[in-house]
Amino acid sequence: MENIENKLREEAKKLLTEKKVDALVGYEEGTLPFQASPCIITEPEEADKLVWNAFCSVNLAKYVHDIIHRHRESQMRVKPEDRTKKIVGIVARGCTTRSIAIHLQEKQYDRDEVVIIGVPCTGYIAKKKLSKAVKGKEVIECTIEGDSVTAVTSEGSIKIPLKEVLSDSCLSCRYNNPVISDLMIGDAAPPMDPEKEYEDVDAFEALSEEERWAYFTKEMDKCIRCYACRNTCPSCYCKQCFVEQNQPRWVGVGVDQTDTQVFQIMRIFHQVGRCVDCGSCIEVCPMGVDLRKFLKKLDKDGFELFTHRAGESLDSPPPLSAYSLTGDKDDFIFEP
């Protein structure tokens, strides 16, 4: 891990010094003992603050999208022939590169606007699982050594197997190594356990309709409509989300149960073939809403109906934005 971090800083410094990127998105050490915070650097000397460890959680692809789009907007007042591109570098694990692939497929920016520093990934620690492992106490210190995590709380120190606190998305990750990159750091990471990918969904599918609806309702009742899930999601890049449109208004602004459900259902359904299961929405949710079960169900459908896995390569566009005369299995349209 340390080697990767050193190499990462070196490469980042080089890219910034040689002006191959105008900005670089990575992670820096946070102020809390179990958090790495996203950061955007523009100067070579800032590269030394980059970190790479199991606390690096949120998907950074969203920042690339936003930086490029803000820049493009600022270029609107510039004569077309004088317009510049802003090249953004990004520290990207497997899921992040899949999000970038989706951005590229959906023509959000050009391939030459992003420089991908690929990093192998062995999973990140899910804050909520860590908190649960220490019975909700505040983690005052947290260190990782090999396969175990030592968390210190006011009640003492606990050693927890790393696997127990890794994000569920990571445990069954199929693409923990970058699917596209401009340069790679470190050796490929060993595979995770993708065979168990849909275990949760299978169990959920086996429930009755009433039970499923009850679970959905219970989870959505936790939502406070802060929109952290949407805002961190690389695939949620609409300039104006439908929840904020008011001519006409699609969803009420209050905490009416149905409004919250509509927001979540619509967001989830917009992810068909576009959710890379990076787990960021779950990670950032302050209330611990289980969004993954529903997103993963759509992911499963995407695979079973279209043999498609979101962002797995630049050549497989999201099924709902592609049409193939021979490839579509359309039976399901008539037999839901």
Next chain:
Amino acid sequence: METRIIKKENLAGIVKKLSEDMLVYAPVQEEDNVLFKVLEKGMEPLIEFDNAKNAPKNFFFPQTETMMRYLKGERGEELTDVPEEMQEAVLFGVRPCDARSFVLLDNVFNDSKYRDPYYAERREKTTIVSFACVEPPYTTCFCTSVDGHPFSTEGIDISLVDLGDEFLAEFLTPKGESLLVRLGELPKADEASMSKKEALSGEAADKIKSKVPGRSIKPWLDENFEHPFWDTIHQSCLACGTCTYLCPTCHCFDITDEIKKEEGKRIRSWDSCMYWLFTMETSGHNPRPSQKERWRQRLMHKFKYFVDNFDAIACVGCGRCVMYCPVNIDIRKIVQDISKL
């Protein structure tokens, strides 16, 4: 002031008994979260917990509030409903920081000039029972830096202090004392308990290690509406509303009409300065066009505008925004960084 002793094992029972006769809001365990909720039959109020994830402001200033309803009739729109009468209530188990937030919010909603009838009535009818922070629950607590104290009694009617096997209950206000009759027979507290409390209070303040120069950045804020520093803090901000929605003092709201066919209602709901829509004007112009201006507003509102208007910092140091910010933007660090400029 009346003082009583409550045995630790009896407290939850007393609260539950109270909830049979009146509305009680209390911290409860809901899956992995500790949340303030209306205590209903079968629910267990927490006696030992750190702090609730949601700030208790919701009980006075709900996330959504219907202010009036209307119906389209033959002679135009007719008002059909006025808000229900508020009930007597007890808000149990707040931390002193959260209790102070009500005193701060009173400046806005229950001022001699502007009185918000919904907020004011709920405030008047609610008795606030707090747990003093004998052990400040988090390392991110910084109440002492923003004019607070782990044993502060501001905004509190009944203060409970954990003395080990029992609680010292101080009935600080007439409203608090009037609840005394509903609590059953309780022994009076002796001198020893009172002096023990004094000792614990001093120790508790020393345990708060997180220090922030909350007051001293004001002169800088006064002078530096435009400054390169404002370009640095918002870069990683997701523009979500976690910090403002969990904050006990954030109180910005929006008023909208929701209409279904012939019926409509006017609702007031929480808004957040972190949202781009917050200052979006009908013309399409947005005076706070980017997250930079929105973050500046959040900082300025808490550490300058509120101080200008009410001589108080609009932050109680509970640390929720620090702990739950998805990308770890730490307001303590921002204030510290400003103080070094």
